Amino acid sequence: MSTTELDMRNESASPTLDEATRKGIADLLEKASPLLQGRRFHNIVDLLSLASDAVDMADDAMIQKLMKAYEESIGAAWTLGNAARFAANEASRKPTPSLLGLLRAAGDEDVRRGLHFALLFLAVLGRQTRDEPA
Numbered sequence: 703m704s705t706t707e708l709d710m711r712n713e714s715a716s717p718t719l720d721e722a723t724r725k726g727i728a729d730l731l732e733k734a735s736p737l738l739q740g741r742r743f744h745n746i747v748d749l750l751s752l753a754s755d756a757v758d759m760a761d762d763a764m765i766q767k768l769m770k771a772y773e774e775s776i777g778a779a780w781t782l783g784n785a786a787r788f789a790a791n792e793a794s795r796k797p798t799p800s801l802l803g804l805l806r807a808a809g810d811e812d813v814r815r816g817l818h819f820a821l822l823f824l825a826v827l828g829r830q831t832r833d834e835p836a
């Protein structure tokens with residue numbers, strides 16, 4: 703259908719539309735025609751439907767769970783960032799310890815707790831990279 707035919711139909715269908723609106727609609731239809739012909743416009747409608755469903759499902763309990771997960775992830779990122787900055791600052795200020803110095807540092811309960819955490823973390827990563835299922 704040509705733009706002229708569309709203009710004539712628009713005039714008969716709605717005489718209150720001004721010329722600029724008719725041209726705008728015709729341009730919009732011309733631009734959207736590849737989406738309509740290729741059935742890709744359906745994807746946009748599906749996306750809008752998905753967004754609408756998410757809004758419908760967003761009750762107070764779901765919002766609270768999302769907020770808690772967000773706060774916990776931000777807290778974990780903040781803690782890791784602070785620990786990394788502190789460790790980098792301490793490592794740059796102090797001389798590199800000898801092997802005996804490292805063993806002495808392992809006498810500190812906090813160091814042992816951190817090493818234990820790191821070893822458990824690495825064990826979980828190693829378990830996940832196995833070839834055979836557990």
